[in-house]
Amino acid sequence: MCKAGDYLAQGTAWCPGCGNFSILEALTEALAELKLSYHEVIMCSGIGQAAKMPHYVRLNGFNGLHGRALPPAVGARVANTSLKVIVESGDGDTYGEGGNHFIHNIRRNPDIAHFVHNNQVYGLTKGQASPTSEEGMKTGVQTAGVILPPFNPLTVALTMGAGFVARCFSGDKDHLKETMIAAITFPGYALIDILQPCVTFNKLNTYAWYKQRVYKPEDHNPSDWQAALTLSRQWGDKIPLGIIYNVPHPTFESHFPVLQGPPLATRPFNPANTSHLQNEFL
Amino acid sequence: MNILIGGAAGQGMDTIAYLLGKALVREGYGVLTAKDYMSRVRGGHNFTKLRVESKTPFAPAEEIDILIALNEETYEIHRESVVTAGRIIFDSDMFALPEVEKRGVPVPLQTLAKEAGGKIMSNTVAVGAALSLMNTSTLQADELLREMFDEKTAAQNSAALAAGLKNVERDSCFSMPPATNTGKHLFLAGNEALGLSALASGCNFLSAYPMTPATGIMAYMAGKQDQLDIVVEQAEDEISAINMVLGASYAGARVMTCTSGGGFSLMVEGLSLAGMTETPVVIIIGMRPGPATGLPTRTEQGDLDFALHAGHGEFPRAILCATVLEDAFYRLNKAFDLAEKYQIPVLFLSDQNFGDTARSIEPYDFTNLRYNRHLVNVENLERPYLRYRYSRDGISPRALPGQFPGETVLSDSDEHDENGNIIENAVTRKNMMDKRLQKMVPLADEMDEPIIYGHDSGNILLLGWGSTYGALREAVDILQDEGLKVTLLQFTDIWPLPVAAVNKLLPQAKVSFCVENNATGQFAGLLRRETGLSTDHKVLKYDGRPFLAKEIIREVKKHV
Numbered sequence: 001m002c003k004a005g006d007y008l009a010q011g012t013a014w015c016p017g018c019g020n021f022s023i024l025e026a027l028t029e030a031l032a033e034l035k036l037s038y039h040e041v042i043m044c045s046g047i048g049q050a051a052k053m054p055h056y057v058r059l060n061g062f063n064g065l066h067g068r069a070l071p072p073a074v075g076a077r078v079a080n081t082s083l084k085v086i087v088e089s090g091d092g093d094t095y096g097e098g099g100n101h102f103i104h105n106i107r108r109n110p111d112i113a114h115f116v117h118n119n120q121v122y123g124l125t126k127g128q129a130s131p132t133s134e135e136g137m138k139t140g141v142q143t144a145g146v147i148l149p150p151f152n153p154l155t156v157a158l159t160m161g162a163g164f165v166a167r168c169f170s171g172d173k174d175h176l177k178e179t180m181i182a183a184i185t186f187p188g189y190a191l192i193d194i195l196q197p198c199v200t201f202n203k204l205n206t207y208a209w210y211k212q213r214v215y216k217p218e219d220h221n222p223s224d225w226q227a228a229l230t231l232s233r234q235w236g237d238k239i240p241l242g243i244i245y246n247v248p249h250p251t252f253e254s255h256f257p258v259l260q261g262p263p264l265a266t267r268p269f270n271p272a273n274t275s276h277l278q279n280e281f282l
Numbered sequence: 283m284n285i286l287i288g289g290a291a292g293q294g295m296d297t298i299a300y301l302l303g304k305a306l307v308r309e310g311y312g313v314l315t316a317k318d319y320m321s322r323v324r325g326g327h328n329f330t331k332l333r334v335e336s337k338t339p340f341a342p343a344e345e346i347d348i349l350i351a352l353n354e355e356t357y358e359i360h361r362e363s364v365v366t367a368g369r370i371i372f373d374s375d376m377f378a379l380p381e382v383e384k385r386g387v388p389v390p391l392q393t394l395a396k397e398a399g400g401k402i403m404s405n406t407v408a409v410g411a412a413l414s415l416m417n418t419s420t421l422q423a424d425e426l427l428r429e430m431f432d433e434k435t436a437a438q439n440s441a442a443l444a445a446g447l448k449n450v451e452r453d454s455c456f457s458m459p460p461a462t463n464t465g466k467h468l469f470l471a472g473n474e475a476l477g478l479s480a481l482a483s484g485c486n487f488l489s490a491y492p493m494t495p496a497t498g499i500m501a502y503m504a505g506k507q508d509q510l511d512i513v514v515e516q517a518e519d520e521i522s523a524i525n526m527v528l529g530a531s532y533a534g535a536r537v538m539t540c541t542s543g544g545g546f547s548l549m550v551e552g553l554s555l556a557g558m559t560e561t562p563v564v565i566i567i568g569m570r571p572g573p574a575t576g577l578p579t580r581t582e583q584g585d586l587d588f589a590l591h592a593g594h595g596e597f598p599r600a601i602l603c604a605t606v607l608e609d610a611f612y613r614l615n616k617a618f619d620l621a622e623k624y625q626i627p628v629l630f631l632s633d634q635n636f637g638d639t640a641r642s643i644e645p646y647d648f649t650n651l652r653y654n655r656h657l658v659n660v661e662n663l664e665r666p667y668l669r670y671r672y673s674r675d676g677i678s679p680r681a682l683p684g685q686f687p688g689e690t691v692l693s694d695s696d697e698h699d700e701n702g703n704i705i706e707n708a709v710t711r712k713n714m715m716d717k718r719l720q721k722m723v724p725l726a727d728e729m730d731e732p733i734i735y736g737h738d739s740g741n742i743l744l745l746g747w748g749s750t751y752g753a754l755r756e757a758v759d760i761l762q763d764e765g766l767k768v769t770l771l772q773f774t775d776i777w778p779l780p781v782a783a784v785n786k787l788l789p790q791a792k793v794s795f796c797v798e799n800n801a802t803g804q805f806a807g808l809l810r811r812e813t814g815l816s817t818d819h820k821v822l823k824y825d826g827r828p829f830l831a832k833e834i835i836r837e838v839k840k841h842v
Contacts, residue, residue: 010703038690042533042683047695054692055703060683061692062532063704064525065555071489071522072529076683078487078513079533083684104518258511265534265682267511269484271615271651274510277478278645281468 001035004028009058014049019170019196019207023117024056026173027086030180031059041084044073046098048090048124050117059086067097070105070114074252077110080263081253084184085111091118095131095151102153106160106189110252113183113190116153117170119198120205127201137204153193154232158225158245164190165228165245169214170197171207175241182243188251195239213239222246283458284343285412286360288329289352291322294405298350299330299640301409305423306416307469307642310461312338315471316828317638321494321578327355334416336462338642340606341752344830347456348415350408352391353377369456371411373404387411387450394445399438406439410446417455420447463642471640472632472749473498475607476566478646479614480538481506484653485564487535489515489526494578495634496540496568520545524552528561532693534682536618536655540566543585544575550592553627557597559693560670560678560718562621562628564614569633571826580826581634583748583799589629590777590808598624598721601777603631605733605751607643610636612650613774619652620728624721625680631776633799635828636749656680668700669693672713676720722778729780732771740767742842743791745784745817747773747805749828750797756831761838768838773805779812788815793841797821797834 007028014020031041041059045051047066054061060083062072069089076085094102094116105112121139122128128141131151138145157165164186168176176194183190195214197207217240221227228245253259261267285302287295299315307313314333320326331342344363349370351357354377357370364370364385372379374388389411391404398407406427413420420443427439470478477499480488490500504514517523520541527537541549546567556563567589571582589601600620604610610632617628658679664671667689671678678700683691692702697714699705733751736758746754751772761768769791771783788794794817796806801824810816821837823829 037687039684039687044529052704055694058690060690061694061702062529062559063692063694063696063702064528064559065551065695068521068525068552068555071517071525072532074515075487075489075526075529075531075535075537076533078515078526079530079535080682080684083533100518101522104522256507256513258507258513263534263684264486264511264513266685267486269486269511269653271482271484271653272648274482275646275648277481277506277509278468278470278648281470281474281478282466282645 002032002037004032007031007038007057007059009056012056013052015200017199018049019119019198020049020117022170022173023115023176023194023196024053026176026180027115028057029177030184033181034184036084041086042076044076044085044087045069046089046093048093050088050090051093053088067093068101069093070098070101073112074105074108074110077112077253078259079265081259082263086184087112087114089116090123091116091120091132092122092130095153103156103160106157106162108252109163109188109249111187113180113186114192115180116191116193117196118153118193119196119202121198121202123198123201134204152232153191154244155229157191158229158232162191162245163188163248164243165232166192166243167195167241168192169195169210169241171211172214172241179243182246186246187248210239213237214241216240216242220244283334283416283456284346285332285334285348285350286329286346286363287332287350287352288327288356288360290325291320291328292324293352295328295330295352297405298408299332301406301423301426302412303332303640304426304469305413306334306418307467308422309418310463311642312336312463313469313642314339314342315640316342319579327359329356329360334458336459338463340755341831344832348412350412352408369415371408371415387415389446389449394449395442398442398445403439403442406442407446410443411450414447414450415455416458418458420444466645467642468645469640469642470607471498471638472604472607472610472636473638474502475611476604476614476632477502479611481510481512482648482651483615483618484536485538485618486512487527487530487537488512488539489517489523490539490541491517491520491523491545493542493545495570495637496542496566498637499540499566499568520548521552524549524563524565525555527563528552528556528559531561531563532559532683536622538564538566540568542568542570543572543588546585546588546592554593554595554597555695556627557593557595557599557718558695560625561693562625564617564621564628564630566630566632568637569631571824577826579634581749581799581828582824582826583633583750583804584801584824586631586776586800586804586808589631596715597718598626598725599777600624600626600628600725601631602628602775603748603773604636605748605772605774607641609733609774611646615651619654620725623654623656624677624725626721631748633749635799657682660686665689667691669702670698670700670714670717672700672717675724676717678717726778729775729778731780731783732773734783735770735772736762737767737769739787739790740769741792742766742768742838743787743794744768744770745794745796745805745809746770746798747776750799753829753831753834754797757834757838760831760835766842776808779808781813784809784815785813788817793818795819795821795838797829799823799829
């Protein structure tokens with residue numbers, strides 16, 4: 001059986017102190033606890049610092065295009081339902097460039113765990129505003145400060161009908177690991193928006209900034225959608241963590257009778273057995 | 283015998299063409315139907331041309347023997363194309379023809395339909411009338427109605443058919459050519475043939491976004507999900523469609539997407555991703571006139587250059603195209619095989635003219651289809667498994683995620699090493715580029731030389747590619763009947779360009795023409811780049827309509 005460290009592949013290109021390190025650790029610990037072997041998981045990612053994750057773990061990986069982490073993940077599920085599919089991407093990747101896929105895959109509800117590393121800034125391109133940046137944050141491009149209100153991924157996910165919506169903080173690794181396990185085992189699309197500091201480019205939302213604000217609501221009922229919606233809107237002095245909504249509904253895969261058997265990828269096929277298809281044209 | 287069925291969108295011209303066409307196919311005739319329609323759901327002017335011969339024609343004709351006018355506008359637009367001895371079936375419940383018009387065959391379509399059971403069966407009445415004019419029985423049409431509808435509806439339609447038949451004076455009938463097709467024939471449109479080929483090639487995942495004129499492929503395949511191991515998913519946009527099929531291909535599905543030029547524009551970054559990650563994918567581009575939205579329901583061969591050059595960076599690809607139903611079914615199967623054998627994107631060019639034209643053809647031989655996934659197996663697996671392992675021909679061993687316990691498969695859009703890990707060093711970059719581009723060498727050997735039709739080496743040489751085959755073939759027949767020696771080279775495989783036949787025949791020809799449904803002669807440009815050869819003349823048509831044989835003949839005769 002694999003230990004958490006066995007999933008590590010090679011050295012990373014992240015800055016020292018980056019929140020990504022504890023996300024990586026939490027992930028490998030979650031995989032070890034779930035007793036998933038290397039070949040049983042596909043990790044899909046887009047482009048960005050978070051999206052380099054497939055290179056740092058020993059798993060199947062499809063490191064695709066910026067903004068396009070979700071569509072290949074859906075395709076991978078169609079091809080092989082026996083494999084777990086995890087998507088790792090950042091806030092710009094998911095909520096900006098990939099916004100359309102984010103919305104429509106919540107509707108689609110494929111059995112995918114989606115871990116969004118949300119540091120509220122663009123790291124790879126060196127510090128521009130992301131869709132989740134705070135209003136007023138000054139950057140090399142948003143020189144007078146960000147003028148758009150931030151995108152709220154949890155509220156969007158809830159209103160689009162997501163079955164599993166959670167928020168974690170990279171500074172609370174054990175909580176993150178437990179939530180990841182819940183997301184990976186959740187049947188359907190499971191979103192964890194993971195708050196993480198960017199030590200290089202985000203001087204506003206620092207480790208200390210998050211640490212002072214995050215808390216775990218004690219008597220929240222994650223099957224209460226209205227309560228979840230209210231919680232999803234809370235931001236500022238207090239930022240709630242945890243699974244804010246958890247009610248499964250039928251997955252994308254479950255709607256296709258053809259996906260209920262062995263993986264599509266390995267089913268035998270012989271063209272000659274399809275010749276009856278032309279009979280309707282006779 | 284040429285029939286034109288015209289009316290407003292929504293009046294059911296398709297139903298008439300299908301019923302009439304298929305009944306005639308079963309009578310042993312060779313039939314072709316071609317659609318001309320506007321980008322609207324109701325109103326406007328749409329028509330379908332139906333050509334009936336002893337043997338299956340390859341292209342529609344211009345003159346009309348029977349015009350079925352479901353509205354007055356159809357009469358106004360087409361009356362001059364109806365031959366002097368022609369007949370015009372019109373709905374006398376709706377309008378009257380001018381007194382000077384002697385070709386009219388009034389049929390109260392709606393009255394007769396209502397008597398048979400409902401106004402909706404007006405189209406069936408029209409089919410009965412047309413069959414009567416062609417001196418053909420309604421036996422086959424009756425049989426078709428029974429296959430299409432439940433007992434009650436079929437009986438009502440059958441009554442409508444009989445009413446149409448009776449309404450027409452038998453002495454005004456045409457003498458038909460003999461029906462000489464023997465054995466059962468298929469009657470299907472290009473888009474159906476492509477969908478059929480994809481299914482028979484083992485495609486088990488199609489993701490696409492609806493776009494005319496490629497939607498028919500998607501719709502046909504979606505209808506087979508309850509019978510076959512295939513998932514069809516309508517994506518939120520074409521970007522998602524291409525990325526979805528690439529993820530599925532990576533994980534082991536045999537995949538395709540289909541679109542038109544505008545949708546393909548959105549897919550282009552994904553095409554480049556397929557090139558970099560060496561992920562097999564077949565993309566059908568059903569071409570229509572651009573730029574931008576262009577003429578959504580019309581035809582053009584305007585995206586060849588785009589298909590050749592789409593995608594940033596340099597990577598191998600293959601381009602094949604649909605010429606004629608008899609070939610395209612096997613050609614698309616080849617596309618699937620090449621995509622997986624060489625781990626490349628294969629672009630398959632079709633267009634509205636091919637996709638919407640139906641013809642009667644002999645049944646396909648499914649035992650001629652290739653099916654090989656070209657995957658590494660446990661006997662030849664080298665450990666550790668490296669997705670992008672260097673090899674002499676540039677083709678790395680392809681394994682699927684989960685195929686071998688303990689082994690992982692990593693694909694990366696960044697430049698990568700043999701394992702798929704992101705790299706930046708110059709040596710690996712160059713090696714990987716060389717590895718990918720090396721695949722073009724064996725790929726070139728897979729390309730078929732163009733179809734040769736007409737004279738073996740005539741002094742008049744016509745070059746074409748794709749769906750112009752029908753009109754070109756007919757032009758060759760007519761010119762050869764006039765005593766000219768004409769050779770047609772019709773390209774089915776376009777990239778890498780097979781050059782042996784053209785290198786031999788073009789320099790020998792006294793006069794040569796490159797015939798294309800575009801404004802700039804894109805294939806002529808490709809030919810010149812690859813061979814240094816140019817045809818003497820270009821025959822170009824870019825009004826959104828397919829070529830007619832006589833248009834090609836007119837251009838040829840200017841120079842002969």
